Amino acid sequence: MGSFSTVFLSLCLLLGFARSAFAARRPDLPRPADPFADPRHDPYNPLKYIASNVLTAVAFTLLILTGLAQTWCLRKWGAKWMSVMTIGIYTFSFGIGIRFGLHEHPESKGLYIVEYLLVVLSPCAFIAAEYVLLGRLARYLQCDQHLVVSPLRITITFISSDITTFLIQAIGGSMSISANNQPLALAGSRVFLTGLALQLLSFLIFTCIFGLFIYRVYRYEYDIFVMDAEKKWYRDWRALAGTQLVSNIGILIRSVYRTVELSEGFQGHLATSEAFFYGLDTLPLFIAIVVYVPFWPGRFITNQTRPAVEERASNDSKQN
Numbered sequence: 398m399g400s401f402s403t404v405f406l407s408l409c410l411l412l413g414f415a416r417s418a419f420a421a422r423r424p425d426l427p428r429p430a431d432p433f434a435d436p437r438h439d440p441y442n443p444l445k446y447i448a449s450n451v452l453t454a455v456a457f458t459l460l461i462l463t464g465l466a467q468t469w470c471l472r473k474w475g476a477k478w479m480s481v482m483t484i485g486i487y488t489f490s491f492g493i494g495i496r497f498g499l500h501e502h503p504e505s506k507g508l509y510i511v512e513y514l515l516v517v518l519s520p521c522a523f524i525a526a527e528y529v530l531l532g533r534l535a536r537y538l539q540c541d542q543h544l545v546v547s548p549l550r551i552t553i554t555f556i557s558s559d560i561t562t563f564l565i566q567a568i569g570g571s572m573s574i575s576a577n578n579q580p581l582a583l584a585g586s587r588v589f590l591t592g593l594a595l596q597l598l599s600f601l602i603f604t605c606i607f608g609l610f611i612y613r614v615y616r617y618e619y620d621i622f623v624m625d626a627e628k629k630w631y632r633d634w635r636a637l638a639g640t641q642l643v644s645n646i647g648i649l650i651r652s653v654y655r656t657v658e659l660s661e662g663f664q665g666h667l668a669t670s671e672a673f674f675y676g677l678d679t680l681p682l683f684i685a686i687v688v689y690v691p692f693w694p695g696r697f698i699t700n701q702t703r704p705a706v707e708e709r710a711s712n713d714s715k716q717n
Contacts, residue, residue: 485522
């Protein structure tokens with residue numbers, strides 16, 4: 398958790414420096430008399446549109462409420478290892494909230510830098526929580542053997558991959574934004590796109606590993622798979638598995654969007670459309686985090702061993 402925070406902060410400083418350098422080297426172009434008249438063609442407007450206060454207010458409110466709800470779940474049911482997602486929600490909310498300032502000051506590079514960094518980097522925390530959750534679930538069910546690799550290696554491998562791909566994006570973004578010539582800017586954009594594509598591939602592989610794990614538990618440990626069958630559906634561990642699947646899909650949608658967005662360029666249609674930003678970035682991420690409020694992992698993954706798991710362990714010991 399500490400190393401993640403350190404890398405996250407270092408990455409913010411690196412990209413912040415690059416974008417500050419970009420702002421400093423911008424040629425002296427005539428500034429429009431009215432920045433609200435034609436934002437699409439305003440060379441000083443990084444968004445290329447005027448951020449909607451209504452959409453910002455709705456998104457900010459929903460995200461903050463989700464963060465507060467997860468904080469309450471942490472206090473009530475534990476699972477402190479999910480706190481990385483909760484922290485990420487607050488930083489993501491703050492990034493969205495800065496769009497209020499961009500509505501009033503659409504040409505502010507400082508506001509744009511902070512907004513961009515928080516919105517783009519905060520989902521790294523969501524992804525990290527997904528990695529940890531799968532390992533915890535496998536250990537709780539005592540079905541580690543049905544993972545392609547051990548729970549600890551899954552956590553370390555995929556979090557390392559997550560950090561690495563974000564560093565690649567940082568290098569590519571720095572090259573592209575601070576470049577003084579078109580070839581270097583193009584090269585930086587390609588490096589950035591490579592980082593996004595690798596992140597998408599990494600999380601897609603993880604989602605496949607997750608799906609294979611659930612299938613193997615169903616196929617080879619059916620007693621464990623149905624051990625909560627007589628309980629209410631919202632107390633069944635399979636509800637948590639379904640929740641993680643929905644969350645993974647939301648993150649995948651966002652990752653595909655970001656990859657396609659950059660493949661079009663920083664000034665492409667996707668990058669300069671607020672509707673796509675909320676529909677394919679903010680909304681899928683919101684779904685990915687809000688689903689954990691009613692199905693908080695701490696309600697399912699406890700320190701107590703489940704009866705079905707105990708029975709299986711007892712049978713295994715007798716056989717040995």
